[in-house]
Amino acid sequence: EAQVTQNPRYLITVTGKKLTVTCSQNMNHEYMSWYRQDPGLGLRQIYYSMNVEVTDKGDVPEGYKVSRKEKRNFPLILESPSPNQTSLYFCASRGLDRDEKLFFGSGTQLSVL
Amino acid sequence: QKEVEQNSGPLSVPEGAIASLNCTYSDRGSQSFFWYRQYSGKSPELIMSIYSNGDKEDGRFTAQLNKASQYVSLLIRDSQPSDSATYLCAVWASGTYKYIFGTGTRLKVLA
Numbered sequence: 001e002a003q004v005t006q007n008p009r010y011l012i013t014v015t016g017k018k019l020t021v022t023c024s025q026n027m028n029h030e031y032m033s034w035y036r037q038d039p040g041l042g043l044r045q046i047y048y049s050m051n052v053e054v055t056d057k058g059d060v061p062e063g064y065k066v067s068r069k070e071k072r073n074f075p076l077i078l079e080s081p082s083p084n085q086t087s088l089y090f091c092a093s094r095g096l097d098r099d100e101k102l103f104f105g106s107g108t109q110l111s112v113l
Numbered sequence: 114q115k116e117v118e119q120n121s122g123p124l125s126v127p128e129g130a131i132a133s134l135n136c137t138y139s140d141r142g143s144q145s146f147f148w149y150r151q152y153s154g155k156s157p158e159l160i161m162s163i164y165s166n167g168d169k170e171d172g173r174f175t176a177q178l179n180k181a182s183q184y185v186s187l188l189i190r191d192s193q194p195s196d197s198a199t200y201l202c203a204v205w206a207s208g209t210y211k212y213i214f215g216t217g218t219r220l221k222v223l224a
Contacts, residue, residue: 031210033212040121042215043201043217045211045214048210048211048212050210056210088154090157094212098145098164098205099162099164101147101159101162102157102159102203102212104156106156107154107156
């Protein structure tokens with residue numbers, strides 16, 4: 001089954017404690033992306049990657065890191081989380097043809113205390 | 114100016130009516146346009162994609178694209194209470210590899 005697997009589903013942490021949210025896709029997609037979703041602000045792109053070792057900033061990259069060492073994996077790293085990073089996070093992937101849809105993970109609800 | 118703009122709503126329509134959702138975008142290099150539906154706390158799911166000017170129909174849904182006006186719309190015919198959700202407009206600009214979403218329009222279909 002084609003899917004994007006994102007873990008964990010829920011995460012509560014404290015300010016400053018490094019964390020990683022994992023994302024893996026089994027569709028051999030070139031493109032992967034991270035979004036955060038906050039009430040009234042919609043889905044905002046954090047980082048995206050067009051292929052292995054190729055990443056670029058989205059609209060809200062501050063406080064986040066990513067890596068793309070393998071085509072299937074695209075982890076999101078928060079080295080020193082702060083309360084303003086409390087949000088719902090989605091990982092997504094797609095091919096590079098113009099009409100390809102985004103496949104989404106099930107989301108990670110992060111709370112930073 | 115936001116890259117993709119939508120009216121946040123809520124847009125309320127009676128059951129059986131036509132719901133009309135609108136979206137404008139700022140990047141003229143945008144090539145593909147998408148409508149996603151999202152229920153609260155769930156992942157977005159694709160409803161329609163369109164990349165040529167004009168209309169594209171799929172069941173009760175019609176997407177309309179006007180590149181000259183930088184405008185995309187989604188019509189939902191015979192609206193059902195199960196259509197109540199947030200509808201997200203998204204734009205793919207192949208030159209920048211950005212896949213940008215609007216803030217979404219909340220639709221309420223009243224039984």
